[in-house]
Amino acid sequence: MTEHSPERRIELAIPEDDLILPFQADQADVVGRLVKLGPTVDTILSRHDYPEPVSQLLGEAVALTALLGAALKSEGKFILQASTDGPVDLLVADYQVPGGLRGYARFSPERLAALPPDGRLLGEGHLAMTIDRGVETERYQGVVPLEGETLTEAADTYFRQSEQLPTFIRLAVARHYRAGASGARPWTWRAGGLLVQKLTREGGRVTGSGSAFEEEDWTRARALAETVEDHELLDPMLPPDRLLYRLFHEEQVRAYRAIPLESYCSCSRGRVEELLRGFSAEDLADMVVDGEVWVTCEFCNSRYHFDPASFADA
Numbered sequence: 192m193t194e195h196s197p198e199r200r201i202e203l204a205i206p207e208d209d210l211i212l213p214f215q216a217d218q219a220d221v222v223g224r225l226v227k228l229g230p231t232v233d234t235i236l237s238r239h240d241y242p243e244p245v246s247q248l249l250g251e252a253v254a255l256t257a258l259l260g261a262a263l264k265s266e267g268k269f270i271l272q273a274s275t276d277g278p279v280d281l282l283v284a285d286y287q288v289p290g291g292l293r294g295y296a297r298f299s300p301e302r303l304a305a306l307p308p309d310g311r312l313l314g315e316g317h318l319a320m321t322i323d324r325g326v327e328t329e330r331y332q333g334v335v336p337l338e339g340e341t342l343t344e345a346a347d348t349y350f351r352q353s354e355q356l357p358t359f360i361r362l363a364v365a366r367h368y369r370a371g372a373s374g375a376r377p378w379t380w381r382a383g384g385l386l387v388q389k390l391t392r393e394g395g396r397v398t399g400s401g402s403a404f405e406e407e408d409w410t411r412a413r414a415l416a417e418t419v420e421d422h423e424l425l426d427p428m429l430p431p432d433r434l435l436y437r438l439f440h441e442e443q444v445r446a447y448r449a450i451p452l453e454s455y456c457s458c459s460r461g462r463v464e465e466l467l468r469g470f471s472a473e474d475l476a477d478m479v480v481d482g483e484v485w486v487t488c489e490f491c492n493s494r495y496h497f498d499p500a501s502f503a504d505a
Contacts, residue, residue, distance in 0.1 A: 216444040217442070218442040235294050251341075259346070271318070278310075295490050318342070320349065343360050383423075
């Protein structure tokens with residue numbers, strides 16, 4: 192990929208934010224995806240009053256989910272879930288084709304407050320990655336242990352052990368202060384990520400050790416990927432195709448069609464009501480608070496209330 196002329200950039204119609212940009216570097220036989228998140232990740236994180244470290248961790252999970260979920264080419268969902276014994280005991284993010292993202296974190300305020308400065312939010316447990324292509328297709332799930340690792344380290348372990356696929360992943364999350372902004376919140380959350388994976392020269396994925404030339408290609412591509420800086424992944428003024436050119440122009444990099452991203456949630460009043468009608472009268476009675484039943488969506492934080500009398504025939 193050469194730097195795009197104005198005509199080429201219009202043809203590709205690459206957005207500057209909230210996107211996944213797939214690419215291939217022909218000289219090194221690698222493929223990858225670049226994700227840049229602005230309003231989408233800010234919407235997901237700002238829906239909850241998370242402490243900053245928890246928001247940052249969830250932002251990483253959302254960016255990683257976008258990188259991995261974009262491998263789905265048709266209908267389906269990719270779900271990333273970390274369950275641990277650490278201060279954050281549950282972390283969930285999912286990617287819904289063609290580009291919907293959502294996420295949720297559950298944590299202990301007491302354990303978080305007692306965490307030392309160099310402590311890990313994720314303790315021991317497991318990281319599950321699930322591909323759900325619909326009700327008529329069997330789910331696929333890969334699980335790797337979590338032993339106090341970061342999400343990047345755990346994902347790297349999965350690809351190295353389960354897929355035997357050389358993979359590089361870099362994630363970045365930070366608050367971005369807006370010049371001239373006023374009010375109680377003059378900043379927004381931003382996230383970004385880069386994923387690079389090795390291909391064989393025939394175009395199929397590596398399933399074992401390759402030739403010395405393949406190893407040399409991968410070593411060179413990984414070294415180039417490792418030069419990416421967090422601020423480059425987060426900079427709203429740095430176009431994604433320009434960043435790819437900066438990293439891999441010597442490897443004949445070319446970008447494919449960008450995938451736009453947005454926040455979503457599958458909850459609705461109708462779906463919540465249907466769920467409640469599945470409970471017994473005794474269970475529903477236990478849910479009544481001040482004469483009403485309240486249900487809060489863990490993902491988008493929307494609250495729904497119902498009159499218990501409407502479930503009298505449940």
